[in-house]
Amino acid sequence: MDTEHTALDRGASAIPSGSEPAAPRLELHIPAHHPAPGEKPNFSDVPLFPAGTVERPDVTAPAQQTHPLADKLIRVLDDDGAAVGAWDPKLSPEVLRRGLQTMMLTRAYDDRMYRQQRQGKISFYMKCTGEEAIGVAQGMALAPDDMVFTTYRQQGLLIARGYPLLDMMCQCYSNARDHLKGRQLPVLYSSREASFFTISGNLGTQFPQAVGWAMASAYKHDRRIAAGWIGEGSTAEPDFHHALTFASVYRAPVILNIVNNQWAISSHQEIAGGEAATFAARAIGFGLACLRVDGNDFLAVYAATQWAAERARANRGATLIELFTYRAAPHSTSDDPSRYRPEDDWKNWPYGDPIERLSRHLVRLGEWSPERHKQLESEIVDQVRETGREAESYGTMDSGPHFSAKTMFEDVFKEMPGHLRRQRQQLGV
């Protein structure tokens, strides 16, 4: 978007006159804002890639063979719900139904917890609406003991790993059954048992940690790989570059996922550098393999993750995957997107809703029906409500009970040093 400049603001008086054409004055480029509230959603700058057209290199191919994929978009599900092209992972109907069910459960869980925050029963919440295929398909494509270093928006992954919804809820309530003892903001889950690394509230830090874990796994000649996630906004952090550098230098068995959901709170992905090149293209300079995937296409996400996992397990190193999606939800319960984008933006996202798309595919296969979908939806809502009531029975953020204040001093160190013991005594607990 160009603006009119007056002679004055261009500093015209300083331009030398004469027959020599003056060199142009420098201009600072600020990426334009995405359509504002009140404007019509406009995704005309989002290229539409047809499904099934992107080549699938062999998992052992040199990284350079994947580099042309940085400017394409791997898609399997077409507009009619058919699975097409080389990336079709050819999953059984049972696996597809499990994927669908898990995405629906994730959405219903988010909806309930979001409302719990609005009712004051938890302090904070973050939904992954519209991005469910990422957590769920990736969680299903990885081995259950592959170590994951997620951001706060891959709750679907924890659910896909069978982690109890009850435990997730108790964490959000910070109640007496929260195994993080009320120390972490809601949604910053951790589970050693589920090979799910403790989520940080500092953005990007987990990305190079995943590389370190993967290096350790390789050092021990293990078979497990690691996977890290980062938002497109946080790719600007040094941690992102550390992750890619170390992954490249030590050929770490890791999958590095960038979830490009277009928004970092109110900043559009162009502010993170998405205007000049795709995020997948960041891999090229590091000599890493890269894939760019329709993040709302369950089958494409599954297939790309499977490809990268096989490659890592074959000692071919890391793959950078850009998962192209749209953040349908507010950034968090503390955010108000109506102040910076059109209300119905997501409904116009050209790559649709991951749940609807997988459901349509199953219907097309004759393995699902709108009636069954509706019935499952209501069963899931009931299940989440039941579990929610049980979780609330252990306490909520506003009314407790919480962990005893004396536990505040535990786990700062493995063994409590004297100064913390004295402080605990001062508090009188």
Next chain:
Amino acid sequence: MVQALNSAMDVMLGRDPDVVIFGEDVGFYGGVFRVTDGLQKKFGEQRVFDTPIAEGGMLATAVGMGAYGLRPIVEIQFADYIYPATDQLISEAARIRYRSGGEFWAPVTVRAPCGGGIFGGQTHSQSVEAIFTHVCGLKTVIPSNPYDAKGLLISAIEDDDPVVFFEPKRLYHGPFDGHHDRPALPWGEHPQSEVPGGYYSVPLGKAAVVRAGAAVTVLVYGTMVHVAVAAAEEAGIDAEIIDLRTLLPLDIDTIVDSVKKTGRCVIAHEATRTCGFGAELTALVQEHCFYHLEAPIVRVTGWDTPYPHALEWAYFPGPARVADGMRQALEG
């Protein structure tokens, strides 16, 4: 001291296959101060390896390795270069045990040469320990002699919490007492330079009384231990000198016992004054020993300026300034 530190890592690499060492130039070359010399050759490239110039990346990968179950030792080439790693150190390594309810932890040892006295200017001379003692979840260690250096480093490596281990670089090759105009002494003559070849440890959190005395307590660590001993001897003051060795957790009992006995306290460090570790020590001595104090507590520190290259000795709190501090405490 270089050999003692090297021996600590040699011992631990030999004892524990989960110990790995990495950092800038630590592998093939053996470190710019030679502290990892020969370790890659002996234990292989998988165990001792070079990293890109990315302190944040080193700490982040160490945290990931720690979560896997390794015990990484990271060398930061100069303490002055540790700042890019602080997010991973402060917000991550130090907090992981707490925020995961004890499920994950980061048994990482971060080694970094600190302090001045080698004409390193402001980017190769800093003493940054107080930044880390302010962080809950980190242990901070600074040895002052070869015997302690080896024993403390072994304890740090074996510790299941992250430890920041600062090595006063001016002590690498001898017990520097602050007399920069005199010939440098080697460690050979010093009683603490006898270092057993095998495994032994010096516990974290225990101070050492390096000189018993009755007139005034002097709290020091690192290079300043030797400066304080020289100052006491040259000024003929019956000072009790305590080498803190570990700043956090701090051995408050040894400090309190001594100050209650002497009634006077001088705190000396090379780091800048304001909010330096001496400020915390001053507060603690006041809290624990107020009714035993016969004079105000005296701080002798580096000035609140960057470490100046050509004016290094005007910055450094040498024996004359420390002796003045002791006299002030005795007169006060």
